[in-house]
Amino acid sequence: MGYTEEELANDLNNKEYEFGFTSNIESEKFPVGLSEEVVRKISAKKNEPDWLLEYRLNAFKIWQQMTEPKWAHVTYPKPKFQEISYYAAPKKKYESWDDVDPEMKATMDKLGISMEEQKKLTGVAVDFVMDSVSVATSFKEKLGELNIIFCSFSEAVQHHPELVKKYLGSVVPSTDNFYAALNSAVFSDGSFCYIPKGVRCPMELSTYFRINESGTGQFERTLVVADEGSYVSYLEGCTAPQRDENQLHAAVVELIALDNAEIKYSTVQNWFPGDKEGKGGVFNFVTKRGMCNTNSKISWTQVETGSAVTWKYPSCILKGDNSVGEFYSVAVTNNYQQADTGTKMIHLGKNTKSTVISKGISAGKSQNSYRGLVQISNRAENARNFTQCDSLLMSDECGAHTFPYIECNNKSARLEHEATTSKIGEDQIFYCQQRGISEEKAISLIVNGYCKEVLNKLPMEFAVEAQKLLAISLENSVG
Amino acid sequence: MTTALVSEKLAAFIAPFEIPSNVFQKEAYDNLIQLDFPTTRNEYWKYTRVGKIQNSKLKIQKETKLTADVLKPFLSAANFIVLENGIFRADLSHISVEGVKVDVIKPAFISDETKFNSASQQHLFTALNATYFSELISISVAEKTVMNEALQLLVVTSGNAVFSNPRIVIDVHKYADAKFEASYVALNADGAFNNVVTAFFVAENAHVVYDKIQNENNPGFHISTEEVAQEKNSRFKINTMTLDGALVRNNINISVNGENCETHINGAVIAKETMHVDNHTFVNHRVPNCFSNENYKYVLDGKSTGVFNGRVIVQQHAQKINAYQKNANILLSDFAQINSKPELEIYADDVKCSHGSTTGQLDDDAVFYLQARGISKEKAKKLLVAAFIGEITEQISSDEVKKQVNRILAEKHDWML
Known part of the structure; x- marks a missing residue:
């Protein structure tokens, strides 16, 4: 008997989290709770200039007056913000790669991104974030030759304060939403990247985020600035050790593409999704947004397989004329996972174009929603949007939902939106079987083909990683 | 015993109206005063502001004055019933169709046997209707009746700043084939507000076609709600044509309770000047093996605004549902605006659901x-x-x-x- 859809669903159900391990690295941790005092302490710890402290305190005040958003199609116990520790840093600091704690090296090995290997083989520069402090950065010299700045956020604050000050909060202001305000107040570290005018970054820049310390929220801040005529491809990938309590992750990512620049931002997210009973798992409430100036392009690609609750809308503000925004997403939910994700394409400039391809796969008892906004302002002449969001249902207890918002204020705009929801067609499987392809192969073929449009958009270096990280949910389908 | 009003805005709005004394509407009133006008923070009123209605000084008019010759140009069927500000005009109506019966029920006589008898409504406008309607018009189509021609419902709003609350129940029995045509007309009704509630009970194997022509003069407000319950093997089709009106909002709520049902929802909006037309449809697939199809088209000129929100829910275990939604829009002017939001909420796996929305030019x-x-x-x-x-x-x-x-x-x- 061949491999049936039920068996596939079963396999998906029974697979345990592969990347669930905790590395025992001594770390320094703040006591739980959030107050102005804590914000000041974080700032002092990182030896930050006054303007940044002010920025944090201001955001904290705003946050205190805000309430949590409730509109998303997800249900979860409200995170207890006073029971989280807002800062955790590995105690030891390292001068060079050789000084790095062997245990941490082993952790990286398990993640498949061994530094030694990478240095030799892949040509990828990695800014590895273990909890909140960057521990090792490679290929710095090579990037330095091109005057590309790629470092941890705290380093950037120390060495390039003028750039950070200019762009921090310019795309996602502290007032934007509840979690963006929280992040602005307590962000611990993150990555900063600046590509100078006319430079084409010769390699993919990659950062690994990893929540390691039990009970710490991870508040990352990423800022990517591509100056006029430059190009950068940025990779972000995440795995987290298995935990029983919910962990909160509220990151903010800001992309700024100046005139004629192009940013390609790819994410693979595979945080702990909770166990089969829906216990534990990471809460992922992320604000990601890019600002496109004239003739620039921002492209988001994401593969979302982890987290108990995901709330994420990578967006593009197409401010400049002729700018282009793209969003490619595969979101897989299983067991009791809930995802409410999509994008916002705000067309402000003339001749702006956006493409949205979203593929949802729901299995088990999960709920997977697409929520997207396409907004055409009255000045955006000849704007063009194409949106396609498809959902694939793998079990009779899961849900797939689509909530697109299309707001058009300009008559010259041309907008298309289409969405479909279905399970794998029996006729499609039958068609394959008729041609001598086993049922198992047929299912994997169909699922693979279904996601291909998005997976193809991942950079080659990342595609291999993506396959590995997707293992839990797609291993049996991606032949 | 009357509980205090929750909202000041609502208090000011309903101040000119008498507090009803009959049991049914008293209950409706007690429910109403817990509510408030929806704001744009409310997801289902995100694009429609009701401030203009809220700030109107309206009156409820009980006396009637329409004459037959005024209505003549609006008649399009041999059989018709006329409602003037929600009051049935027997003298102006003409019904002689075998198997079709029209009853007029005063609010005081609404009992447990009356169809559509829930006084408590969670939405403001249906709650207002339940509290202030003058008569419940109950149209019943007997078993196996086949109507060859449509029965016209001529719903007239007459008089400036009138608050009209027509309330109609259409009860179509088993194996019947019924056709209706509702024409909404406003005569000398500047700033009037027509707040219609129509309920349909579509029994097993029954077929219903309902054409709805909205042609109330600008400036006038029109909010209509259709509550539809479909039993097994039934077919329901509604065609809404919105041709005029300052602020028009249609809520079509269809609950598919029986298997093998077919549901068709079509709509066209032709708007100009400052018209605002908002169509909200909601199809709730509660059982397996049903089909629903929705098609809305908008042509917007001038400074008009269009809103489309189509919502389909497929409940868990409601397998083998085919549900389609389509919304196509043309903007003819630089100032026209369209907000489209087709929604799918699917909790069953063996379904085929899709929606499409396009906006463009010729x-x-x-x-x-x-x-x-x-x-x-x-x-x-x-x-x-x-x-x-x-x-x-x-x-x-x-x-x-x-x-x-x-x-x-x-x-x-x-x-x-």
Whole structure:
């Protein structure tokens, strides 16, 4: 008997989290709770200039007056913000790669991104974030030759304060939403990247985020600035050790593409999704947004397989004329996972174009929603949007939902939106079987083909990683 | 015992109206005062502001004054009933269809046996209707009755700043085949507010077609709610044509309770000047093996605004549902605006659901094609718009009504059809 859809669903159900391990690295941790005092302490710890402290305190005040958003199609116990520790840093600091704690090296090995290997083989520069402090950065010299700045956020604050000050909060202001305000107040570290005018970054820049310390929220801040005529491809990938309590992750990512620049931002997210009973798992409430100036392009690609609750809308503000925004997403939910994700394409400039391809796969008892906004302002002449969001249902207890918002204020705009929801067609499987392809192969073929449009958009270096990280949910389908 | 009003705005709005004394409406009133006007923070009122209604000083008019000759131009069927500000005008109506019975029930006589007898409504406008309606018009179509021609419901709002609350129940029994045509007309009714609630009970194997022509003069407000319950093997089809009105909001809520049902929802909006037209549809698939299809088209000119929100829910275990939604929009002016939100909420896996939404302009090639054949650009555009809307007008069951719609389009929008 061949491999049936039920068996596939079963396999998906029974697979345990592969990347669930905790590395025992001594770390320094703040006591739980959030107050102005804590914000000041974080700032002092990182030896930050006054303007940044002010920025944090201001955001904290705003946050205190805000309430949590409730509109998303997800249900979860409200995170207890006073029971989280807002800062955790590995105690030891390292001068060079050789000084790095062997245990941490082993952790990286398990993640498949061994530094030694990478240095030799892949040509990828990695800014590895273990909890909140960057521990090792490679290929710095090579990037330095091109005057590309790629470092941890705290380093950037120390060495390039003028750039950070200019762009921090310019795309996602502290007032934007509840979690963006929280992040602005307590962000611990993150990555900063600046590509100078006319430079084409010769390699993919990659950062690994990893929540390691039990009970710490991870508040990352990423800022990517591509100056006029430059190009950068940025990779972000995440795995987290298995935990029983919910962990909160509220990151903010800001992309700024100046005139004629192009940013390609790819994410693979595979945080702990909770166990089969829906216990534990990471809460992922992320604000990601890019600002496109004239003739620039921002492209988001994401593969979302982890987290108990995901709330994420990578967006593009197409401010400049002729700018282009793209969003490619595969979101897989299983067991009791809930995802409410999509994008916002705000067309402000003339001749702006956006493409949205979203593929949802729901299995088990999960709920997977697409929520997207396409907004055409009255000045955006000849704007063009194409949106396609498809959902694939793998079990009779899961849900797939689509909530697109299309707001058009300009008559010259041309907008298309289409969405479909279905399970794998029996006729499609039958068609394959008729041609001598086993049922198992047929299912994997169909699922693979279904996601291909998005997976193809991942950079080659990342595609291999993506396959590995997707293992839990797609291993049996991606032949 | 009366509990205090929750909202000051609502208190000011309902101040001119008498607090009802009958049991049914008293209960409705107690429920009403817990509510408030929806704001744009409310997801289902995100794009429609009701401030203008809220700030109107309206009056409820109990006396009637319409005469037969005034209504003549609006009649399009042999059998018709006339409602003036929600009050049944037996003297102006004409019904002689076998198997079709019209009853008028005063609020005081609403009992547990009356269909559609829940006083507590969670939405403000249906709650207002339940509290202030003058008469419940109950139309019943007996088992196995086949109506060859549509029964026209001529719903007239007459008098300036009138608050009219027509309340209609249409009860179609087993194996019956019923056709209705509702025409909404406003006569000397500047700033009037017509707040209609229509309930349909579609029994097993029954077929219902409902054409709804909204042609109330600008400036007037129109909010209508259709509550539909479909039993097994039934078929329900509604065609909404919105041709005029300052603020029009349609809520169509269809609950599919039996298997093998078919549901068709079509709508066309032709708006100009500062019209605001908002269509909200909600199809709730509670059982397996059903089909629903939705098609809405908007043509917006001037400074008009269109809102489309189509919502389909497929409940868990409601397998083998085919549900389709389509929304196509054309903006003719720089100031027109469209907000479209087709929603799918699917909790079952063996389904085929899809939706599509497009917004654009007339095809330049098509305009050129017609111009090349000696048709002026202006004319060519009108021809193409007419063809675009034609898909919906074709759905209207009666030729008389089709003609009437085309006449209105020619008069009000200067169209050739």
